[in-house]
Amino acid sequence: xxxxxxxxxxxxxxxxxxxxxxxxxxxxxxxxxxxxxxxxxxxxxxxxxxxxxxxxxxxxxxxxxxxxxxxxxxxxxxxxxxxxxxxxxxxxxxxxxxxxxxxxxxxxxxxxxxxxxxxxxxxxxxxxxxxxxxxxxxxxxxxxxxxxxxxxxxxxxxxxxxxxxxxxxxxxxxxxxxxxxxxxxxxxxxxxxxxxxxxxxxxxxxxxxxxxxxxxxxxxxxxxxxxxxxxxxxxxxxxxxxxxxxxxxxxxxxxxxxxxxxxxxxxxxxxxxxxxxxxxxxxxxxxxxxxxxxxxxxxxxx
Amino acid sequence: xxxxxxxxxxxxxxxxxxxxxxxxxxxxxxxxxxxxxxxxxxxxxxxxxxxxxxxxxxxxxxxxxxxxxxxxxxxxxxxxxxxxxxxxxxxxxxxxxxxxxxxxxxxxxxxxxxxxxxxxxxxxxxxxxxxxxxxxxxxxxxxxxxxxxxxxxxxxxxxxxxxxxxxxxxxxxxxxxxxxxxxxxxxxxxxxxxxxxxxxxxxxxxxxxxxxxxxxxxxxxxxxxxxxxxxxxxxxxxxxxxxxxxxxxxxxxxxxxxxxxxxxxxxxxxxxxxxxxxxxxxxxxxxxxxxxxxxxxxxxxxxxxxxxxxxxxxxxxxxxxxxxxxxxxxxxxxxxxxxxxxxxxxxxxxxxxxxxxxxxxxxxxxxxxxxxxxxxxxxxxxxxxxxxxxxxxxxxxxxxxxxxxxxxxxxxxxxxxxxxxxxxx
Numbered sequence: 001x002x003x004x005x006x007x008x009x010x011x012x013x014x015x016x017x018x019x020x021x022x023x024x025x026x027x028x029x030x031x032x033x034x035x036x037x038x039x040x041x042x043x044x045x046x047x048x049x050x051x052x053x054x055x056x057x058x059x060x061x062x063x064x065x066x067x068x069x070x071x072x073x074x075x076x077x078x079x080x081x082x083x084x085x086x087x088x089x090x091x092x093x094x095x096x097x098x099x100x101x102x103x104x105x106x107x108x109x110x111x112x113x114x115x116x117x118x119x120x121x122x123x124x125x126x127x128x129x130x131x132x133x134x135x136x137x138x139x140x141x142x143x144x145x146x147x148x149x150x151x152x153x154x155x156x157x158x159x160x161x162x163x164x165x166x167x168x169x170x171x172x173x174x175x176x177x178x179x180x181x182x183x184x185x186x187x188x189x190x191x192x193x194x195x196x197x198x199x200x201x202x203x204x205x206x207x208x209x210x211x212x213x214x215x216x217x218x219x220x221x222x223x224x225x226x227x228x229x230x231x232x233x234x235x236x237x238x239x240x241x242x243x244x245x246x247x248x249x250x251x252x253x254x255x256x257x258x259x260x261x262x263x264x265x266x267x268x269x270x271x272x273x274x275x276x277x278x279x280x281x282x283x284x285x286x287x288x289x290x291x292x293x294x295x296x297x298x299x300x301x302x
Numbered sequence: 303x304x305x306x307x308x309x310x311x312x313x314x315x316x317x318x319x320x321x322x323x324x325x326x327x328x329x330x331x332x333x334x335x336x337x338x339x340x341x342x343x344x345x346x347x348x349x350x351x352x353x354x355x356x357x358x359x360x361x362x363x364x365x366x367x368x369x370x371x372x373x374x375x376x377x378x379x380x381x382x383x384x385x386x387x388x389x390x391x392x393x394x395x396x397x398x399x400x401x402x403x404x405x406x407x408x409x410x411x412x413x414x415x416x417x418x419x420x421x422x423x424x425x426x427x428x429x430x431x432x433x434x435x436x437x438x439x440x441x442x443x444x445x446x447x448x449x450x451x452x453x454x455x456x457x458x459x460x461x462x463x464x465x466x467x468x469x470x471x472x473x474x475x476x477x478x479x480x481x482x483x484x485x486x487x488x489x490x491x492x493x494x495x496x497x498x499x500x501x502x503x504x505x506x507x508x509x510x511x512x513x514x515x516x517x518x519x520x521x522x523x524x525x526x527x528x529x530x531x532x533x534x535x536x537x538x539x540x541x542x543x544x545x546x547x548x549x550x551x552x553x554x555x556x557x558x559x560x561x562x563x564x565x566x567x568x569x570x571x572x573x574x575x576x577x578x579x580x581x582x583x584x585x586x587x588x589x590x591x592x593x594x595x596x597x598x599x600x601x602x603x604x605x606x607x608x609x610x611x612x613x614x615x616x617x618x619x620x621x622x623x624x625x626x627x628x629x630x631x632x633x634x635x636x637x638x639x640x641x642x643x644x645x646x647x648x649x650x651x652x653x654x655x656x657x658x659x660x661x662x663x664x665x666x667x668x669x670x671x672x673x674x675x676x677x678x679x680x681x682x683x684x685x686x687x688x689x690x691x692x693x694x695x696x697x698x699x700x701x702x703x704x705x706x707x708x709x710x711x712x713x714x715x716x717x718x719x720x721x722x723x724x725x726x727x
Contacts, residue, residue: 025410031403049440056426056437063428063469134423135441136400299402300321 032296038288043138053145058152072156076112080104083231093232098264099174105161107230110188110259113154114196114252115221120146121200122217125208125298132299139295140288143204147197154189161263178265188258191276195251198283205290208298228252233260234268251279310412311493311524312375312398317407319368319393367393368548371407375493378522382529382539382556384563387636390548391528392497398526399495413492413524416442423482427471431462431481434470438485452488459510460484487514493524530635532560571694572596583690584617584680588625591615591657593678593693598663604696606671606716610664614678617657625653627660630677630689639674639714643681670716671700 043050062068080101087093088100095103124142125132132139168174207213225231227250234257237244247253255276257268368390375381385391396402397409399417424441425434435456439449449456457466460481462473470478496515512534519525519538529535535542535556542559544552552559575592576582582589598609614627628643644651644660674696679689 025412027400027409027411027415029397029400029404029409029411031405031407046440046443048444048446051446052437052440056429056433059433060426060428131424131441133401135417137441137443296403299396 038292039138043140043144046138046141049137050141050145050148053142054149054152057146057149072153073160076105076108076157076160079112080108083108087231093236095233095235095264095266099168102165102168102174102176103233103264104231105164106260106263107256109154109157109161109263110192110256111225111228111230112157113150114192115225116150116153117147117193117196118200118203118221119217120150121197122203122207123214124200125204125294126211126214139298140291143197143201143291147193147200151189151193165263176264178263181262181265181267184258184262184270187273188255188262191255191273191280194280194284195255195276198280198285198287201287201291202283205287205294208294224250224252228256229260230256233257233266251276309377310374311377312373312409312411312526314374314409315372315407317368317371317394317397317404317409318366319390319397319402320364320366320405322364366405366548368397368404368545371545371548371550373543373550373553375524375526377492377524379541380519380525380527380539382527382535382542382559383545384529384532384535384542384559385545385551388547389545391545393548394545395495395497395526395528411493414443415493415495416486416489416491417495417497425470425478425482428469430469431460431466431473432457434481435485438482442486442489443491444485444489456484456488459487483511487511491523493526494518495526497528532564535560572696574690574693579617583678583688583693584619585688587620587682587687588616588618588680590678590680590690590693591617593676593690595676595694595696598666604669604698606669606698607666609666610669610696612662612664612676614660615657616653616660616680618653618655620655623652623654624683626681627653628679628681628689629662630679631664632675632677632692633714634673634675637714667718668715669698670711670713671698672714673697 062071065071067074081104083104084094084100088104094100121143124146125139128142165176165178169176203213203217207217227246229237229247234247234253237247254268254272257266258270258273260266261268261270371390371394373381383391383394393402395417397404398411399415424438426437429437432453435453436446436449440446457463460477460483462477462481465473465477470481473481515525515527515538525538527535527539539556541554542552542556542563543550544559544563552562573592573594576590579589582591584590592613592615594611594613596611597604598611599605601608604610612629614629616625616627618625626643626645628641630641631639633639642662644653646662675692676694677689677691678693680687
């Protein structure tokens with residue numbers, strides 16, 4: 001019988017194990033919980049919030065712009081065009097035989113994906129401060145939402161890339177044929193998301209204490225782009241060049257090269273993907289640990 | 303059996319929250335460095351929050367906003383939480399709503415918890431009212447289907463039917479509050495945490511909100527309710543927890559606790575005399591000797607029609623001239639109603655060493671009915687020296703009613719405003 005009521009006076013606070021067994025609590029608020037305990041069940045409970053926040057991200061940014069969602073396509077196109085003119089035509093750094101515009105798009109689209117995730121997740125804690133000091137919800141939701149909405153943009157841009165490439169093919173300007181490497185795309189996308197999300201979480205956690213990082217990250221990401229084969233193919237960097245080790249030390253290099261292989265049909269060294277894969281695991285674990293550490297004291301600091 | 307142990311839906315055990323004093327503003331690496339250099343040179347930390355009125359010797363020290371608080375709430379119970387400002391109420395609510403974590407102790411809860419610490423949080427200005435209902439609902443933990451099911455009801459409750467598809471940035475602040483409360487009011491959590499939201503909106507909307515609170519309270523929902531409004535406490539709560547200085551002072555039936563609480567703080571005192579210089583409010587420059595307040599008519603009660611005389615006694619110990627007594631009138635909820643000081647009309651007076659008496663008169667037909675307190679203090683060369691909080695207090699009586707209006711008139715003042723009327727057609 002449920003009504004079996006042990007006299008509460010007899011219940012000593014130490015008697016936790018017995019009490020915990022008898023009682024089912026939905027919410028337990030205690031000073032500490034281990035950092036590795038990721039409350040997946042709770043995030044699942046708030047999945048509708050994730051969905052609404054993704055929608056908000058996708059619809060709200062283009063409000064009050066004339067071209068609206070068209071910017072999704074214009075941004076990478078204009079960047080690629082700029083790179084094609086500056087680096088392709090003037091510095092002659094693109095891949096021989098491939099139209100410079102297509103070449104740069106194959107680098108800019110995945111790169112934009114990566115840099116947007118980092119830049120946008122890194123501000124989710126400080127940017128949502130007003131909200132987070134008033135309402136509780138799993139703090140991982142906003143960075144997850146920005147990552148997902150960035151992924152949606154990426155999907156649109158990728159489709160645009162394929163349309164563009166097909167246009168080249170059927171107009172006879174360039175015989176585009178990516179080959180079976182296209183099947184590597186899901187692996188590359190997952191790698192990219194985990195790398196960017198992990199780094200974004202680390203930056204987000206650190207910016208709550210050091211706001212300078214928010215400015216620094218913009219430069220760091222830009223610097224990283226020049227260290228990745230975005231504006232030039234890895235094959236154009238001489239093996240004995242002093243910058244070659246720097247570019248090879250960048251875990252993003254195999255991923256970007258991989259995207260190029262999948263999108264343009266070049267044949268990169270797929271075996272080097274172990275390096276970004278290991279880095280991604282390290283980053284995501286560090287990121288989650290730091291983020292969960294900060295989210296606990298966050299409301300007291302901001 | 304309802305008396306089973308599962309009936310307890312909130313259990314707080316030895317809950318405490320510790321903050322560090324005045325060291326929260328270092329948001330730049332450079333600040334961290336400055337603070338470090340200042341520490342080395344033994345100077346005050348330049349990154350400290352200014353005006354925090356923290357004793358310099360206590361910087362970096364920990365202080366407990368809440369300590370050793372334990373209580374239980376049964377299913378369907380409405381627990382009121384009272385206390386003066388700084389007693390730890392807000393901290394307790396923040397802990398209960400999981401915005402911040404306790405330093406010690408544990409809170410366990412059963413069922414879905416929702417808190418109304420601030421209505422309309424997370425509204426996105428570019429999204430329409432309708433989209434924001436979904437966003438706000440999701441932030442507060444509602445499922446999408448739940449919001450859809452209650453959408454019409456929410457829109458109806460908010461009273462914003464025509465503008466529901468207009469971006470929220472075009473809403474007035476009142477409309478935002480109404481929309482926010484409308485969402486929050488349809489949460490239907492098992493445990494509801496409410497903080498003073500009843501003070502927003504117009505009278506009509508407040509009535510609606512009060513109704514919703516009552517519904518929640520009577521429909522077997524558990525409510526934790528923080529307010530300074532003792533009338534609302536008495537009508538809604540069964541039990542009241544009284545916090546004082548971060549600790550539990552009393553926890554019992556509403557009548558008992560509210561009476562004790564009012565008795566402890568709201569005792570009107572029309573005169574205070576400090577005979578012993580050691581305990582008188584003051585510092586090395588000056589100290590207060592007495593404060594008195596009485597109706598100018600000489601009567602016993604403070605009436606709206608009467609002016610009020612205030613007398614402040616002050617002993618100047620060593621400051622030459624430039625010593626300035628001031629009075630701040632504060633309302634029951636600690637809002638400063640107005641400030642006044644000697645310079646108001648007597649900038650010529652030099653307050654030299656010795657004892658002085660200052661008198662001033664608050665005009666008649668000024669205060670609305672209610673309780674007011676006087677903070678009396680001294681400043682020297684435009685720098686604040688000290689003040690005696692709540693030195694004296696007085697209650698202005700409700701004037702005789704002359705109309706069908708039966709609710710207490712709102713506002714701090716009740717001014718004899720002259721109206722004109724003219725019939726145009």
